[in-house]
Amino acid sequence: xxxxxxxxxxxxxxxxxxxxxxxxxxxxxxxxxxxxxxxxxxxxxxxxxxxxxxxxxxxxxxxxxxxxxxxxxxxxxxxxxxxxxxxxxxxxxxxxxxxxxxxxxxxxxxxxxxxxxxxxxxxxxxxxxxxxxxxxxxxxxxxxxxxxxxxxxxxxxxxxxxxxxxxxxxxxxxxxxxxxxxxxxxxxxxxxxxxxxxxxxxxxxxxxxxxxxxxxxxxxxxxxxxxxxxxxxxxxxxxxxxxxxxxxxxxxxxxxxxxxxxxxxxxxxxxxxxxxxxxxxxxxxxxxxxxxxxxxxxxxxxxxxxxxxxxxxxxxxxxx
Ligand code: 5GP
Ligand code: MN
Numbered sequence: 001x002x003x004x005x006x007x008x009x010x011x012x013x014x015x016x017x018x019x020x021x022x023x024x025x026x027x028x029x030x031x032x033x034x035x036x037x038x039x040x041x042x043x044x045x046x047x048x049x050x051x052x053x054x055x056x057x058x059x060x061x062x063x064x065x066x067x068x069x070x071x072x073x074x075x076x077x078x079x080x081x082x083x084x085x086x087x088x089x090x091x092x093x094x095x096x097x098x099x100x101x102x103x104x105x106x107x108x109x110x111x112x113x114x115x116x117x118x119x120x121x122x123x124x125x126x127x128x129x130x131x132x133x134x135x136x137x138x139x140x141x142x143x144x145x146x147x148x149x150x151x152x153x154x155x156x157x158x159x160x161x162x163x164x165x166x167x168x169x170x171x172x173x174x175x176x177x178x179x180x181x182x183x184x185x186x187x188x189x190x191x192x193x194x195x196x197x198x199x200x201x202x203x204x205x206x207x208x209x210x211x212x213x214x215x216x217x218x219x220x221x222x223x224x225x226x227x228x229x230x231x232x233x234x235x236x237x238x239x240x241x242x243x244x245x246x247x248x249x250x251x252x253x254x255x256x257x258x259x260x261x262x263x264x265x266x267x268x269x270x271x272x273x274x275x276x277x278x279x280x281x282x283x284x285x286x287x288x289x290x291x292x293x294x295x296x297x298x299x300x301x302x303x304x305x306x307x308x309x310x311x312x313x314x315x316x317x318x319x320x
Pocket of ligand 2: 026027081107125126127157
């Protein structure tokens, strides 16, 4: 698969490189790292994402070049860290790419193989790890900026080398990136150790109202709560990862309602429990320990559906 991907890249010139909506550190890091590598190969990549780069990742070199409106013609599309076409959002729909080949590079177990070439490696801890392997396969020399972007993807998707898929292979990939000039402590400081107080206030609000239902710990974020705390970004700022640290819980869920009413559902599970199937059955996707979906309002109905599906999955998986 890596050879088929490399072959398509060698033949192409103007390449649309695109990641999923509501991008995370792996999506942005992979996009920027691959973009730089393609430029070094003499290609003309355009980097696209439906949503703005989250504040947390604005320290990454080149992030200001990511566009939501890719212009002109393309002869190849490379999709990164995205499990279905829908999740590429508006820039893919609007771009001039009809009939052009798509390389689908991803590590989600829920990937639906929508590409012309599907390189989906569920044993990879991050898409950035796969991008590094592709860059090396293409023979492009790493530079410190490229290495920083790719290591950002690995560090964020493994939550600082703590997830169950942290293998010797991904640690070795991180080592090569450090040797190429990326600083692990600098990246960790940027992505884990700094957050705006508005986010801490929002967590405080959500935490006072969280609920434990069996071994499922869940919390809600509404647009009103966001306004009260002056929190401008979507999502939960990582709250769900904090909730799943509760020893009384096997699964944590955050329901983050957006201005338009859509309910963004973020799920986390302890090692040994798999929530990717629940997310997929509700139209979303993800990994065994981290998955999500988007549901229509009303909020209470979305919560009821998700809680019921999660509790059913827990019963099946634990036999209780
Ligand atoms: P998070 O909870 O951090 O937003 O997402 C956790 C994981 O689930 C990530 O790998 C993310 O890509 C995936 N995910 C979250 N929401 C959706 C969704 O609506 N659709 C799909 N296909 N994957 C999602
Ligand atoms: Mn990823």
